[in-house]
Amino acid sequence: MLIHSSARRRATIAAGVGVVLALTAGCSGTTKDSGPAAGGASTGTSRAADPNAAIKQGLKIAFLPKEIDNPYEVIVDNGGIAAVKELGGEGKEVGPSDASASSQVSYINTLIQQKQDAIVIAANDPNAVAPALKDAMSKGIPVVTYDSDASADARQVFVNQADSEEIGRSQVKLISQQIGGSGKIAILSATPNATNQNTWIQFMKDELTKPEYKGIELVKIAYGDDDDQKSFQEAQALLQSVPDLKGIISPTTVGISAAARYISTSPYKGKVKLTGLGTPNQMRQFIKDGTVTEFALWDPAELGYLAGYAAAALASGQISGAEGETLKAGKLGERKIGKKGEIILGPPTVFNSANIDKYNF
Known part of the structure; x- marks a missing residue:
């Protein structure tokens, strides 16, 4: 979901999270990385979910927002990158500078070439990105959507901010x-x-x-x-x-x-x-x-955090995205996977003059 304003550059938001900016090979947008690459992580998910499986170390997980300079989605992706780092992996954010329907496709293709262990995406258009995401899945790269879903057959899990x-x-x-x-x-x-x-x-x-x-x-x-x-x-x-x-x-x-x-x-x-x-x-x-x-x-950082855990669990074979499975999501506790692979973060908070100064995001 969400600003192109130069007054609110993504660097301002990212500074508090301690991320490093770098260019993505093969893409014209910006890349944000977190944590050293541990290396040796295998790509893809196991066919049968094993809830007791350990999270693989050194997972490479990419977050693809609707647009790279959107402050809301920068907060979301920072939360996801923090989760991946917490799990001993390497997270990065890449994406287009505009939110057009097909602008994310070239980034998905590049992430496939880079053999990322999972792709986490807020889809600009549910159908435009579907063929590329299906290609990723066919090559063993799990796909998680957050905030804005893709076609249900083009991802394993959708992390929804609220009902x-x-x-x-x-x-x-x-x-x-x-x-x-x-x-x-x-x-x-x-x-x-x-x-x-x-x-x-x-x-x-x-x-x-x-x-x-x-x-x-x-x-x-x-x-x-x-x-x-x-x-x-x-x-x-x-x-x-x-x-x-x-x-x-x-x-x-x-x-x-x-x-x-x-x-x-x-x-x-x-x-x-x-x-x-x-x-x-x-x-x-x-x-x-x-x-x-x-x-x-809702808290956008927690949305990204939950998506990061879902991606790592898929890449490690802990979950497959099937209804009824349980995702262990660090500080957020456990979340049940619902119909069509949906995981819900929780109800939104209403902000007004009485409580707005209690929040900082």
Whole structure:
């Protein structure tokens, strides 16, 4: 899910995690590595899962975000890299500078050539990346998706930040409370093909059909393409084209922060409500100046941490991704694998003026 803003460079975020920047061979983007390579790790997963198998040492696991300069996904991948290092392996982040549907494919192909032990990816498009991911799996490289899923047959495990239905429905509840249960609303999403965004939006639409929301009208869905400036412009266009708009839901950290930045210095401040999914550090100033009342998110570092453990467990043969298996995830404890290989991190936290200073991510 989520900013191209030069003011929030990924290096700023990565500094606190202690990672080293390097170039990826064969890719034009940036690579972030963590931990010395122990070497000698074999590639692929065993055919039959053995929950008592030890995690292989020296695993090479690559994290492929939607775009390399997205602060949210940098936090996620830093958490994953930390997990891999904790397990005695080597993690790195590689990725494109744009969030287009096919931009990740060349990186997947390069990671296959490099014989990575596992690939962890937030898919820009569930179908565009599928052939390359299937190729990786056919060569014994396990695939874990996080944040935004790929086609279910193109990965073994999907680490979901929270229950998709809960995310979508809770967003409607938040905006309804803020606008008094009546008025026109819009959604400012990421890219049109983003699996997570579209799933959440479908649940939002369904929630809006309930009698308690009969006074709320969804008038438009806009797309900022996970780009800070475009999201800013889309928020501006929404407010100018719908003069009686009462609220905006932006279920993307790029979109909500860009929209908040626009509203904060506009005549719409205090008149148009904004909620969605954002990080506390991005949104703190907008909570404190009254632009935003409440928004939600999970801990992105923990999402990456869980994905890192899942990838290592797959590569070591501890799990296969089958429903009912148990993943041992370090400080996060155990997680059961659900239908279609889904593992859920946990419910999102709602942030407001009373608790936002308790969080730093």
